[in-house]
Amino acid sequence: MLLPPKRATPPKPKALSLWEEPNPTEPQTVELVVLASSSAGNCSLLLRGEGRCRRITLLDAGLSPLRVRRYLATLGLGLERIDDVLLTHLDQDHCHPGWVKQLPPHAKLRIFERHRGRASRAGLLKRRTDIFSDEPFHISGNLHITPIHLSHDSLGVVAFRIDLPTPVPDTAPTSLGYATDLGRPTEQLVTTLARVDVLAIESNYCPHLQAASDRPEFVKRRITDGGGHLSNEQCAEAVRAIAPQREVVLLHLSRQCNTPDRAAAHHHNQPYRLTIAHHQDPTSPIPISSESCAASSSETPQRLG
Ligand SMILES: [Zn+2]
Numbered sequence: 590m591l592l593p594p595k596r597a598t599p600p601k602p603k604a605l606s607l608w609e610e611p612n613p614t615e616p617q618t619v620e621l622v623v624l625a626s627s628s629a630g631n632c633s634l635l636l637r638g639e640g641r642c643r644r645i646t647l648l649d650a651g652l653s654p655l656r657v658r659r660y661l662a663t664l665g666l667g668l669e670r671i672d673d674v675l676l677t678h679l680d681q682d683h684c685h686p687g688w689v690k691q692l693p694p695h696a697k698l699r700i701f702e703r704h705r706g707r708a709s710r711a712g713l714l715k716r717r718t719d720i721f722s723d724e725p726f727h728i729s730g731n732l733h734i735t736p737i738h739l740s741h742d743s744l745g746v747v748a749f750r751i752d753l754p755t756p757v758p759d760t761a762p763t764s765l766g767y768a769t770d771l772g773r774p775t776e777q778l779v780t781t782l783a784r785v786d787v788l789a790i791e792s793n794y795c796p797h798l799q800a801a802s803d804r805p806e807f808v809k810r811r812i813t814d815g816g817g818h819l820s821n822e823q824c825a826e827a828v829r830a831i832a833p834q835r836e837v838v839l840l841h842l843s844r845q846c847n848t849p850d851r852a853a854a855h856h857h858n859q860p861y862r863l864t865i866a867h868h869q870d871p872t873s874p875i876p877i878s879s880e881s882c883a884a885s886s887s888e889t890p891q892r893l894g
């Protein structure tokens with residue numbers, strides 16, 4: 590009896606190592622996606638690498654793990670691709686409690702030392718968590734992080750300068766500045782973020798809409814007295830002082846006391862591309878590394894909101 594020819598067994602797909610670091614001599618594609626930004630939740634992704642091999646750093650985690658998972662699924666990625674979570678502070682719009690249980694075990698939560706007590710009460714120290722000080726440090730992907738401590742409510746917030754590894758020695762690293770819930774811009778913020786390639790910074794409120802709003806006076810004072818948020822004018826002033834080289838992303842627009850047009854009005858005729866993060870919808874990927882930048886240089890400027 591003739592047996593049907595044996596089918597060749599297809600080769601097993603090569604398992605992707607979760608721990609594989611990029612070769613430092615090869616340029617790495619890095620992109621920023623602001624998933625959402627407002628007082629209802631702030632979360633951005635720093636995506637490193639290509640396609641389904643991408644690894645992720647979260648910048649703030651103020652959206653539920655379910656929402657982040659849904660977005661990642663559109664890229665063919667899962668939560669297990671997250672290596673690090675950098676938290677500017679622990680208010681719920683920047684740190685959703687769902688992450689205590691949902692963050693993959695290998696992923697490191699990075700929390701500023703002044704937030705340690707609050708982190709402990711929130712259960713964030715029961716898992717793999719690193720406490721950082723004012724000193725620069727490295728995270729996965731050989732990203733170099735410089736924290737900048739600023740006033741915001743009682744414990745303050747941290748802004749970050751993120752420098753990508755340089756494949757060619759003696760060349761300037763490509764860099765991202767990430768600054769939100771600032772209170773007021775400081776000299777240290779401006780000098781540390783000076784001339785970053787891409788600057789993501791809050792532009793929270795229009796003073797006229799804030800004054801005319803029905804918010805209680807103590808809330809208005811808390812927002813505007815230098816320990817709360819930046820107005821559109823203060824944001825634009827900080828941006829001019831920092832002089833980013835390529836792109837500005839406006840974060841955390843108040844839905845009640847701001848509009849995308851009012852925020853954008855302070856950035857007309859400037860030498861950078863402008864993106865306005867939406868309170869609910871993700872931005873298109875914003876190239877940070879020069880490689881991903883070259884690939885998207887033909888795209889038109891983007892405005893959301
Ligand atoms: Zn906030």
